[in-house]
Amino acid sequence: MSARNNIIAIVAVSCIAVGSLWAYGNLTKETEEADLSGVEGILLEAQRSTFNGTNPDIYVRVNEPVKLVVVNKDIVIHDLQIKDKTGGILNFETAPLKSEQHFNSAIVAYKPGTYEYFCQYHPDMRGKIIAEP
Numbered sequence: 813m814s815a816r817n818n819i820i821a822i823v824a825v826s827c828i829a830v831g832s833l834w835a836y837g838n839l840t841k842e843t844e845e846a847d848l849s850g851v852e853g854i855l856l857e858a859q860r861s862t863f864n865g866t867n868p869d870i871y872v873r874v875n876e877p878v879k880l881v882v883v884n885k886d887i888v889i890h891d892l893q894i895k896d897k898t899g900g901i902l903n904f905e906t907a908p909l910k911s912e913q914h915f916n917s918a919i920v921a922y923k924p925g926t927y928e929y930f931c932q933y934h935p936d937m938r939g940k941i942i943a944e945p
Contacts, residue, residue, distance in 0.1 A: 863937060
């Protein structure tokens with residue numbers, strides 16, 4: 813029995829050591845800043861619990877897709893989601909975005925109306941998408 817316990821202890825310690833080294837490497841690794849200076853369309857930067865500093869209203873035309881790029885300029889994880897149950901706009905959600913990661917998508921409204929975009933991690937990060945005919 814003691815040989816089995818030794819093997820279990822060695823495996824457990826190995827897993828903890830590998831996990832710790834992986835976490836340390838990710839925390840100390842410098843992230844390369846995303847160059848999004850040439851983005852055409854809408855750029856939303858997540859930083860300090862807002863998108864673009866004010867959670868701006870976004871105006872789009874019905875049935876005219878608009879390119880959307882979301883970039884995390886913060887040290888905490890953010891995402892962006894559009895969830896509408898009426899079928900008036902294309903719903904999506906980004907993956908969790910770490911610092912300097914970005915996500916490309918498009919906003920497509922099918923019906924005129926006002927829709928919400930938000931970060932699931934930060935309740936105050938909410939804005940409106942206003943779809944016009």
